Amino acid sequence: MSLPLLPTSLVGSYAQPEWLIDRAKLAGRFPPRTRQKELWRIPEEFLEEAWDDATIYAIHEQERAGLDIVTDGEMRRESYSNRFATALNGVDMDNHGTALDRSGEPVPVPRVTGEISRRHAVQVRDVQFMKQHTDKATKITVPGPFTMSQQAQDDYYGDPEALALAYAGAVNEEIKDLFAAGADVVQLDEPYMQARPDKARAYGLKALERALEGVTGTTALHICFGYAHLIHERPEGYSFLPELAASNVKQISIETAQSKLDTKVLETLPGKTIILGVLDLSTHEVETPETVAARIRRGLEHAPKDKIIVAPDCGLKYLPREVAFGTMKAMADGARIVREELA
Numbered sequence: 001m002s003l004p005l006l007p008t009s010l011v012g013s014y015a016q017p018e019w020l021i022d023r024a025k026l027a028g029r030f031p032p033r034t035r036q037k038e039l040w041r042i043p044e045e046f047l048e049e050a051w052d053d054a055t056i057y058a059i060h061e062q063e064r065a066g067l068d069i070v071t072d073g074e075m076r077r078e079s080y081s082n083r084f085a086t087a088l089n090g091v092d093m094d095n096h097g098t099a100l101d102r103s104g105e106p107v108p109v110p111r112v113t114g115e116i117s118r119r120h121a122v123q124v125r126d127v128q129f130m131k132q133h134t135d136k137a138t139k140i141t142v143p144g145p146f147t148m149s150q151q152a153q154d155d156y157y158g159d160p161e162a163l164a165l166a167y168a169g170a171v172n173e174e175i176k177d178l179f180a181a182g183a184d185v186v187q188l189d190e191p192y193m194q195a196r197p198d199k200a201r202a203y204g205l206k207a208l209e210r211a212l213e214g215v216t217g218t219t220a221l222h223i224c225f226g227y228a229h230l231i232h233e234r235p236e237g238y239s240f241l242p243e244l245a246a247s248n249v250k251q252i253s254i255e256t257a258q259s260k261l262d263t264k265v266l267e268t269l270p271g272k273t274i275i276l277g278v279l280d281l282s283t284h285e286v287e288t289p290e291t292v293a294a295r296i297r298r299g300l301e302h303a304p305k306d307k308i309i310v311a312p313d314c315g316l317k318y319l320p321r322e323v324a325f326g327t328m329k330a331m332a333d334g335a336r337i338v339r340e341e342l343a
Helices: 023-027 044-065 122-131 145-150 160-180 197-211 241-246 263-268 289-301 319-340
Strands: 088-100 106-118 137-143 185-189 218-222 251-255 273-276 308-311
Touching: 023 308, 044 122, 044 319, 088 160, 106 160, 122 160, 122 289, 137 160, 145 160, 160 185, 160 197, 160 319, 185 251, 197 241, 218 273, 241 263, 263 289, 273 289, 289 308, 289 319, 308 319
Parallel strands: 137 185, 185 218, 218 251, 251 273, 273 308
Antiparallel strands: 088 106
């Protein structure tokens, strides 16, 4: 990838159009862990074409805002995790299980009744389609194995570590295929490493290493406090972050804006590229480029300028479309301000 200093990128998701998905229903519940096809407004026979059109729109909006690394906006997904998690062998799709969400509420989840394995490549076409519609560097996201293991009811393995490692094997195959399809960056989403740090220390890191086994491309890991639309209270710091310093993942995505995170914590991740979250997504107010620039400068106090990628705190999925675009452009403009200062 040929990128400028302080390149800009989404964490993954962009705001889906109202004509594609029922945004009110989407926002009124926890992120789906099982498939919830009733959210889509398009008849199933036209849905693939609609997803393609929405993806072209999401790519165009990122380019129009001036982003350097683009994603597919996760237009094809009801949530960041359920599309991949429900496409695997070993999951009973007719009889769901129940697990506690990170908020402590019981939610429907995939019920594991057999050996977890990948039936087929899930997102390879997503990468191929994205590459057809942009000349920018590209990133694709996959749910991490530890998080998927926490979002499932295990009626087969009887061992949480074995379940996480089984998911990791499936993720490993997918990552390799995504790089083969042309992805420049593959990001694993692992919010539950922050939500359940003791379990993450016990076997989450082991699952992460299994997922990255034999992978040679640029990998990223997103660890966060949850969507601001749903999780309003933010702790002052991460309960699980320095542990990632010894992992093989190349980039770590963290949020600093809404939580007003002490960026000194970046010093605990030497050698890692930091995907620095600089957009507070708890508000529909479009922040200014100057506000974004100030947050980037806070990151630069504790990380080298060539080791920072500028990004939102989390996905833009729940923002109104005009707010999502405005904040994304402010982010790109804020990065440009600091880039010119450094030059």
